[in-house]
Amino acid sequence: MNLTLHVWRQAGSSAPGRFETYQAKDVSEHASFLEMLDLVNEDLTREGKEPIAFEHDCREGICGSCGMMINGVPHGPNKMVATCQLHMRFFHDGDVIWIEPFRATAFPVVRDLVVDRSALDRIMDAGGYISVRTGSAPDANALPIRKHESDLAMDAAQCIGCGACVAACPNASAMLFTSAKVSHLGMLPQGQPERWTRVVDMIAQHDLEGFGTCTNHGACQEACPKGISVDFIAHLNRDLLKSSWKAAEPPASAVAGGR
Amino acid sequence: MNLDAKIPAGPIEQKWDKHRFDMKLVNPANKRRYDVIVVGTGLAGASAAATMAELGYHVKCFTFHDSARRAHSIAAQGGINSAKNYQGDGDSIFRLFYDTVKGGDFRSREANVYRLAQVSLNIIDQAVAQGVPFAREYGGLLANRSFGGAQVSRTFYARGQTGQQLLLGAYQALKRQVALGMVELHTRHEMLDVVVVDGVARGIVTRDLVSGKVESWAGHAVVLATGGYSNVFFLSTNAKGCNVTATWRASKRGAGFANPCYTQIHPTCIPPAGDYQSKLTLMSESLRNDGRIWVPKEAGDSRRAAEIPEGERDYYLERFYPSFGNLSPRDISSRRAKEMVDTGHGVGHMKNGVFLDFKDAIARLGQDVIAERYGNLFEMYEKITGENPYQVPMRIYPAPHYTMGGLWVDYNLMSTVPGLFVLGEANFSDHGANRLGASALMQGLADGYFVAPMTVGNYLAGVPREPVNADHAAFRDAEQGVHEKTSRLLGVNGSKTVDEFHIELGRLMWEKCGMERSGAGLKEALAKIPEIRERFWREVRVPGSGDTLNQSLEKAGRVADFLEFAEVMCWDALTRDESCGAHYRVEHTTPDGEAKRDDENFAFSSVWEFKGVGEKPELHKEPLEFEYVKLSTRSYK
Numbered sequence: 071m072n073l074t075l076h077v078w079r080q081a082g083s084s085a086p087g088r089f090e091t092y093q094a095k096d097v098s099e100h101a102s103f104l105e106m107l108d109l110v111n112e113d114l115t116r117e118g119k120e121p122i123a124f125e126h127d128c129r130e131g132i133c134g135s136c137g138m139m140i141n142g143v144p145h146g147p148n149k150m151v152a153t154c155q156l157h158m159r160f161f162h163d164g165d166v167i168w169i170e171p172f173r174a175t176a177f178p179v180v181r182d183l184v185v186d187r188s189a190l191d192r193i194m195d196a197g198g199y200i201s202v203r204t205g206s207a208p209d210a211n212a213l214p215i216r217k218h219e220s221d222l223a224m225d226a227a228q229c230i231g232c233g234a235c236v237a238a239c240p241n242a243s244a245m246l247f248t249s250a251k252v253s254h255l256g257m258l259p260q261g262q263p264e265r266w267t268r269v270v271d272m273i274a275q276h277d278l279e280g281f282g283t284c285t286n287h288g289a290c291q292e293a294c295p296k297g298i299s300v301d302f303i304a305h306l307n308r309d310l311l312k313s314s315w316k317a318a319e320p321p322a323s324a325v326a327g328g329r
Numbered sequence: 330m331n332l333d334a335k336i337p338a339g340p341i342e343q344k345w346d347k348h349r350f351d352m353k354l355v356n357p358a359n360k361r362r363y364d365v366i367v368v369g370t371g372l373a374g375a376s377a378a379a380t381m382a383e384l385g386y387h388v389k390c391f392t393f394h395d396s397a398r399r400a401h402s403i404a405a406q407g408g409i410n411s412a413k414n415y416q417g418d419g420d421s422i423f424r425l426f427y428d429t430v431k432g433g434d435f436r437s438r439e440a441n442v443y444r445l446a447q448v449s450l451n452i453i454d455q456a457v458a459q460g461v462p463f464a465r466e467y468g469g470l471l472a473n474r475s476f477g478g479a480q481v482s483r484t485f486y487a488r489g490q491t492g493q494q495l496l497l498g499a500y501q502a503l504k505r506q507v508a509l510g511m512v513e514l515h516t517r518h519e520m521l522d523v524v525v526v527d528g529v530a531r532g533i534v535t536r537d538l539v540s541g542k543v544e545s546w547a548g549h550a551v552v553l554a555t556g557g558y559s560n561v562f563f564l565s566t567n568a569k570g571c572n573v574t575a576t577w578r579a580s581k582r583g584a585g586f587a588n589p590c591y592t593q594i595h596p597t598c599i600p601p602a603g604d605y606q607s608k609l610t611l612m613s614e615s616l617r618n619d620g621r622i623w624v625p626k627e628a629g630d631s632r633r634a635a636e637i638p639e640g641e642r643d644y645y646l647e648r649f650y651p652s653f654g655n656l657s658p659r660d661i662s663s664r665r666a667k668e669m670v671d672t673g674h675g676v677g678h679m680k681n682g683v684f685l686d687f688k689d690a691i692a693r694l695g696q697d698v699i700a701e702r703y704g705n706l707f708e709m710y711e712k713i714t715g716e717n718p719y720q721v722p723m724r725i726y727p728a729p730h731y732t733m734g735g736l737w738v739d740y741n742l743m744s745t746v747p748g749l750f751v752l753g754e755a756n757f758s759d760h761g762a763n764r765l766g767a768s769a770l771m772q773g774l775a776d777g778y779f780v781a782p783m784t785v786g787n788y789l790a791g792v793p794r795e796p797v798n799a800d801h802a803a804f805r806d807a808e809q810g811v812h813e814k815t816s817r818l819l820g821v822n823g824s825k826t827v828d829e830f831h832i833e834l835g836r837l838m839w840e841k842c843g844m845e846r847s848g849a850g851l852k853e854a855l856a857k858i859p860e861i862r863e864r865f866w867r868e869v870r871v872p873g874s875g876d877t878l879n880q881s882l883e884k885a886g887r888v889a890d891f892l893e894f895a896e897v898m899c900w901d902a903l904t905r906d907e908s909c910g911a912h913y914r915v916e917h918t919t920p921d922g923e924a925k926r927d928d929e930n931f932a933f934s935s936v937w938e939f940k941g942v943g944e945k946p947e948l949h950k951e952p953l954e955f956e957y958v959k960l961s962t963r964s965y966k
């Protein structure tokens with residue numbers, strides 16, 4: 071098939087951007103969307119032009135590197151896939167495709183379709199972990215966990231950190247991403263000790279990074295390649311609410327006479 | 330080149346404990362005065378950086394990815410082994426050790442493998458405590474499955490995303506240390522040289538991939554955990570960014586490269602669909618637990634699978650290996666598939682695959698059970714091929730997947746350059762000539778969480794505490810080298826793209842140094858590689874500049890390194906005039922076509938010393954001794 075692409079080109083974070091038009095010729099329906107862009111880039115390079123920069127690595131939907139707006143939709147028209155798993159059989163000969171970077175204040179453009187998503191990493195720094203020193207763990211089967219809870223935690227843990235939820239959200243909120251981690255850790259017994267501070271700290275960082283507030287729009291869930299459910303946002307909100315009195319409870323160490 | 334493996338004395342089961350006791354300790358108050366550089370944030374790098382920071386060392390960690398969470402480890406699907414024996418099916422540390430030595434076709438170091446099996450227990454404990462949501466049974470205990478060639482169920486898994494969950498666990502531990510100020514994390518930084526001062530590793534040189542800034546970093550020890558080099562074949566299951574640059578450049582600075590020809594081909598990948606193919610996708614090997622592999626008996630048969638009656642199908646693995654059947658080891662399954670395709674029995678529009686059929690399993694267990702076990706893999710297959718594997722058999726074909734070769738390390742994981750440690754897939758590892766399924770995740774985490782933090786500490790206890798800095802002339806020289814290489818790549822201004830060369834090299838390596846190798850073919854490759862390299866430096870076109878994000882430039886640097894490294898691979902494959910594990914020399918086969926080892930002449934690890942680009946590297950040997958596992962011929966009949 072032959073396609074017309076309008077691609078956002080921007081030389082650097084402070085440089086002005088614009089759409090450029092390219093023709094993608096003889097594209098196989100079995101090719102992936104990124105393989106289609108590879109072909110365009112090969113042609114551009116041979117013509118002495120700079121190829122389109124886009125982020126990618128695993129090309130199997132798990133590393134979370136790839137991601138772009140395809141006709142206004144993060145990761146394109148196929149549900150539950152990252153851009154790298156989108157195949158050209160979802161397009162037709164003669165289609166016109168608009169390709170842009172994920173847009174959000176907290177995701178400055180680095181170049182062309184590449185954006186800086188380090189704000190998501192900083193949300194993780196604020197508390198997206200369970201504090202356990204290497205070598206100090208008890209036997210793994212010492213603490214049985216109901217399969218149902220473990221499965222639910224796994225549902226949340228699947229987030230690949232791609233940022234499509236942010237790009238889809240009219241408020242550019244990263245609530246789906248944040249809730250996935252808060253829920254994954256907060257639903258497991260191992261995650262309880264830090265549960266009430268984790269949610270507060272991660273949300274504080276989320277707001278500090280300039281992500282918007284969640285107004286229950288639901289566009290994030292639609293765009294998420296891993297099908298992370300907005301139910302986790304509800305879970306986060308409940309924890310956030312509870313944290314205000316949980317955090318007020320005296321810590322166990324104080325009751326026991328401090329340390 | 331000094332290849333003293335420094336294996337501690339004593340019975341194998343006591344070596345590691347004794348060694349740990351004998352190690353020198355760094356006074357806790359002094360630990361923060363030591364700078365440790367860790368390159369790579371995959372399972373090996375992230376776990377090492379986090380643990381060393383917990384211990385109190387000051388860690389500087391680097392990755393070329395935009396986030397530490399994106400390392401290639403994230404893509405591992407199937408699972409991680411551990412000798413927990415939670416299933417009570419007869420597993421033990423010794424059995425895991427035994428299976429790994431035997432699976433590696435007797436080309437690994439016993440002492441290291443035993444330690445790996447020992448610490449495999451701690452890994453699962455650690456991961457669960459971090460919140461890794463491994464699969465569980467209804468009783469709440471951890472679930473296990475059997476995996477590729479093992480007769481016990483010792484594999485732990487998290488749906489088809491085990492690597493992702495383990496990496497997120499290690500990444501989260503790393504993030505905690507970043508927040509505590511114990512780890513300085515530099516993302517989008519590519520390491521382009523190791524700096525050696527007076528014979529000791531003292532730091533690295535990086536290029537900031539966004540600004541192009543070339544910078545030096547000094548440390549008391551340098552740890553490389555930069556993954557494997559399967560992308561030398563261009564098409565592989567590895568992420569596009571995987572490369573040999575870090576280890577190759579270390580090799581050029583004096584680190585011996587061990588067993589580069591040991592590369593593993595994975596039997597169950599989706600076959601290429603066309604010329605534009607950019608990488609290959611692995612379908613987890615766990616599928617072989619329930620799928621049956623077959624091809625049409627008649628060569629050239631173009632009928633659809635459903636039209637081929639049972640009697641006209643050849644379930645060749647079941648036929649050749651009645652006791653292991655579809656679960657035969659990776660190398661054997663891969664070679665047999667190639668043989669089927671080469672003799673005209675291939676299936677699919679390019680006739681380049683074999684069938685993996687779930688029809689019988691669905692009839693026996695029901696579609697629900699199959700969906701519960703493999704649902705996400707089936708979906709992934711359908712997304713890529715547009716075919717529904719519940720209805721038509723999958724098509725699979727072998728693809729390069731993992732590299733057992735890597736920088737040589739002693740028992741302490743230190744390379745031949747003092748102060749330079751190598752972990753994970755980047756070292757020549759514990760897998761000998763062939764790695765068992767679900768053992769790479771185990772090895773990466775064993776190295777990173779439990780081995781390196783101890784052995785690097787032992788090394789640091791013996792070096793002066795004085796702050797190190799990047800003032801030495803060796804840093805300027807290394808920076809200069811990086812600048813020159815960048816300008817050279819940008820300056821060729823030829824007419825061909827980087828990928829054109831990478832594809833050409835990859836095809837050559839796949840044909841001559843891939844699943845099957847012959848002396849004549851390897852010599853051809855050795856003649857051809859310098860010629861491609863020479864053309865690359867004359868005809869490549871790298872657009873753009875060196876002071877912005879330039880993905881063509883990144884790729885060009887990596888392919889330039891592959892073009893040098895490929896020769897060492899071929900030298901290694903040529904001089905190893907035997908077959909063993911994944912290294913299959915057509916000249917050395919048993920009467921029924923299996924790899925035929927030559928223990929009398931080749932029971933050693935080959936360690937190559939760099940002698941100059943295009944020069945024949947020098948071969949050194951580390952003899953291998955087998956005290957606990959008797960040398961025997963593998964038999965999967």
Ligand SMILES: Cc1cc2nc3c(=O)[nH]c(=O)nc-3n(C[C@H](O)[C@H](O)[C@H](O)COP(=O)(O)OP(=O)(O)OC[C@H]3O[C@@H](n4cnc5c(N)ncnc54)[C@H](O)[C@@H]3O)c2cc1C
Nearest residue numbers: 369370371372373402407408520556753754767768769770
């Ligand atoms: C598709 C697939 C499935 C797999 N499934 C399994 C499985 O089920 N079980 C199993 O045990 N194994 C599996 N493996 C193998 C296993 O995933 C890898 O061997 C292992 O994860 C490697 O980990 P690592 O930490 O050594 O390296 P990697 O995870 O590859 O990490 C390398 C790191 O180094 C960085 N890096 C590299 N070069 C540089 C440089 N020059 N400068 C800066 N940074 C650099 C990268 O950014 C990255 O952070 C699988 C492999 C593949 C390809």
Ligand code: SF4
Nearest residue numbers: 229230232233235294
């Ligand atoms: S929640 Fe979904 S869309 Fe958002 S970062 Fe995670 S995987 Fe991507």
Ligand code: FES
Nearest residue numbers: 127129134136154
């Ligand atoms: S490239 Fe890894 S998720 Fe798309």
